[in-house]
Amino acid sequence: MEFHGVLVASPGMGHAVPVLQLGKRLLNHHRLDRVTVFLVTDDVSHSKSLIGKTLTEEDPKFVIRFIQLDVSGQDLSGSLLTKLAEMMRMALPQIRSAIMGLEPQPSVFVVDLLGTEALSVAKELGIMKKHVLVTTSAWFLALTVYMASLDKETLYKHLSSRGALFIPGCNPVKFDRVQDPSNYVRELAESQRIGAEVITADGVFVNTWHGVEPGTIRSFLDPENLGPVMRGVPVHPVGPLVRPAEPDLKHHVLDWLDLQPKESVVYVSFGSGGALTAEQTIELAYGLELTRHRFVWVVRPPAEDDPSASMFVDKTKNQKEPLDFLPYGFLDRTRDIGLVVRIWAPQEEILAHESTGGFVSHCGWNSVLESIVNGVPMIAWPLYSEQKMNAWLVSEELRIAARVNVGDGIVKKEEIIEMVKRVMDEEDGKEMRENVKELKKTAEEALKKTNIPSAYFTQN
Structure with missing residues (x-):
């Protein structure tokens, strides 16, 4: 009998x-046949x-469908969390139909954190x-399940x-100080729902490893900490995925990097949705120019009201748009x-290129x-969602990043110049570079381990 696993990812490359990397790992290192x-x-x-290139890999045992x-x-107003949660809710009938059409029927089902409502579909279909x-991080998982354990009044307080x-x-x-939590009813309700649904699963995989979050990972098993909240559901660190x-x-950016000195280039990118x-944008352009450091900057058109605006636009139409939102003469x-x-x-x-020295x-x-596995220190500039938590973790806990002050708008x-020079030139930056290269070693060790018990996917 073939042992078939199904994985479902919510929208966005993050x-x-x-999800794709976990699917490959389950196929290659565990007892899944498909x-x-x-x-x-x-x-x-x-x-x-x-x-x-993932789609062109010839492997009949690993299938990607959309x-x-x-x-x-559709009403996709509100925060990114509520938008993505609503999209996954819309997808539930198609997810059910798609799984029912599979042959053989799956015995393993994995969905990411924003699609936990699909766990009920898997249960309905008798998936073992x-x-x-x-x-994201184990810390964010801890926040999510702990929020779900609180009553509404306590959370609002x-x-x-x-x-x-x-x-x-x-x-x-x-x-952040919230004067009227009732303005965030949808976000809080979705977060608490997700946290409550997580602990109905048979297990939780987290894209992290002990070298990054040892204390948080231990807390899930500790009866004095988050053990009672998890109610016996095992948490498996499986990162870095x-x-x-x-x-x-082959890419022209990589050709340009080939001509630059080692660890001399600052790479600037705010992700696929930022x-x-x-x-x-103008302040960032002037900051990069005035540092006189080499840089590669992935630029997207500005958006005034939504820091995640790039997530839901047709990115192909912007490939040849004029860059007239940059300061006059900046490119020259x-x-x-x-x-x-x-x-x-x-x-x-x-990030893997030897010329890249900061991110x-x-x-x-x-x-x-990706920054950690390539040993590149960061300038942390969070925009939305759990990114402020991540920025705090890399700057204060792991000490592999300098963090900009985004609280004042x-x-x-001047601050951009200071942060770039701090990471690229100063002793503080050298320490960050050493720290991230040590973390890189722990990532390499984590990748050699399965972190999932060998009998976890056996029939029972």
Whole structure:
């Protein structure tokens, strides 16, 4: 009998990449005979282009399929969390139908954290093992399940204060002051729902490893900390789940990097969904110019009201748009030291290149892990979602990043200059570089381990 596993990823490369990598690992290192990965998306062609070479790999045992959503006319207002949760809710009938059409029927089901409602579909269809993959940190998993254990009144009290939410066995999470939590009813309801559904799974995989979050990982097993909250559901650190760089990839950015000195280039990218305002884009341009450091900057058109605006736009139409939102003469003045790339660049290969010496990042978890596995220190510049938590972790706990002050609105060019020089030139930056290269070694060791018991997927 074939042992078939199904994995489902919610929209966005931050979810697709780790789900695909976990699927490959389950196929290659565990007792699965076949793996089918469903990627939920509102733009199949764009998703295919971003996944790239993965789709061309000839392996009949590893199948990628797309669940296409038509979001036209749908109410996708609110935060990124509520948008993605609603999209996954819309996809449930298609997920059910797609799984029912598989042959053989799956015995293992994995869905990422934003699609936990699909666990009920797996239960309905009689799938033996049902799991959640947390594509971000163990700390975020801890926050999610602990929030679900609190009643609404207690949670609102925390959000209304200037204090922090103290999670047993973990670092506390500080909240921005919220004068009226009722404005965030949807976000809080979705978060608590997800946390409650996580502990209905047979197990939880987390895209992290002991070298990054040892205390938080231990807290899930500790009866004095998060053990009672998890109710016996095992938590398996399976990271880092990142796409390895392609050694022979051809791209003009990589050709340019070949001409630069070792660890001399600052790479600037705010992820596939990140967007800056017009004013912030101008400040960043002047900051990069005035540092006189070499740089590669992945530029996207500004957005004024939504820092995740790039997530839901047609990125292909912007490939040849004029860069008239940049300061006048910027491209000419920086021609000898900088390279501006529209919309997309091969991030894994750029971070793996020996010329890259620093990474200005929004601190999406994929980007954090890619920076670590390539030994590149960061300038942490969070924009939305759990990125502020990630930025705190890499700057204060792991000490592999300098963190900009985003609390005062616009990050001025003077602070950008200071942060770049700190990472690239100063003793503090040398320490960050040493720390991240030590973490890289722990990542390499983690990749040699399965972190899932050998009998975990056996029939019972």
